Amino acid sequence: MISCEELVAACNRRLSPERFQDYTLNGLQVEGRQRVSRVMSGVTACQELLDEAVAWKADLVLVHHGYFWKNEPVAVTGMKRRRLATLLNHDIGLLAYHLPLDAHPELGNNVLLGQHLGFEVAGCLDDDTGLGLLWHGELSTPMLPGDLATLVSERMQRTPLLIEAPQGHEVRRIAWCTGGAQDMITAAAEAGMDAFISGEISERTTHLARELGIHYLAAGHHATERFGARALGQWLGKEFGVEHRFVDIDNPA
Template sequence: MIARDRLVKMCDELLYPDRFKDYTVNGLQVAGRSRIGRIMTGVTACQALLDEAVCWKADLVLVHHGYFWKNEPVTITGMKRRRLATLLGNDINLLAYHLPLDAHQVLGNNARLAAELDFEVQGCADGELGTGLLWLGAPSKAMDSVALGAHLTQRLDREPTMVLGHERQIERVAWCTGGAQDMIELAFEAGADAFISGEISERTTHLAREMGISYFAAGHHATERYGIKALGEWLAREQDIEHRFVDIDNPA
């Protein structure tokens, strides 16, 4: 067992949430019991994950996508009420880290995606939201855009939406997990032949074609499964507490 406040402090000191201009609250979002022996991790604090946490008797739910996003309604009704009632009624803590978890150089979503795809990491390009969000590197073996798409399908178990901007070999690739499609211009300016993120917008297609950079929307959920799992595993090792990762299926 570990004191909840100590566990939260460990995560804050690891991820440095104050360094990011985020859209949500990073850290403890809902307070539950003060002692933690079981942590459940998942990408999003949806009702299905909370129900699993109740069944498993988790003390804390740790996620990448929590609650209290900017510009969302402040009223506690409907779906939000049901979710909060589940947490409060079962005395379960909710701990969430968004951009800080994307950026961490070892446990973060971008770092773990690079490991999953066997990319050679060469650096990061900074943006207005914080450092470490757009990563740069190279595939471990020669491939063109079509081969890179097949590689993503095989490694992430999800076929990406592809916009093929050219036919040359991919020598430099940029990536940012989740909904970072609008970083495509920054990726192009950094010299990337391909850019990987989770989602695609209508405008992304035209930008990729006209700039001559291949774009891959590999899935918001699919690209962000790895960081939160790694963070939960790290906490379990550091404090000898139980950890369980639950992957709630999401095609987006």
């Protein structure tokens, strides 16, 4: 068991959220019990995850997608009220890290996605920005884009949407950024990558892929971001002896 204050401070030291100009608040979003022995992690603080936390008697919920996003309605009504009431009525805290949990070189969604897919992870293409969100690496053996899509499908247990470049070239050099980072395809193409993987696709992404000559795979926003919160929760378990459980609430997006 550890105090919530100590736990949050440890996470902040590990992830350095002050480096990021994010779309939401990184860190403790809802205060709960002052002592933490059970941490439930998940991708998004949806109602289903909160209900699981209540049933498991969690002290703290740790997620990648929390609350209080920029430009969202501020009124605590409807869905927002129900979610916050669940946390407050059961004295459960909510801890959320967005971009810091994408970029971390050991616990981040990006590095762990690359490792999960079996890529030879080389590092970040945007190190000069200090963010570390656009990662790149190589395939040990070049493969056709369709074969890469099959690999992603098998490893992610989710069929990706593949947009092939007209040239149909093999893939060796590959870049990726999890979640809604489809517009990073331009930077990936400019860096000479053969393919780019992200979570989502926009209408414009198809045209960018075809005209820039780079294969694109949309592997799912949720699916590509299942790694960071779980890894951070596991780290907390090892570091402080808290009980940790990851719950994957399926989301096809």
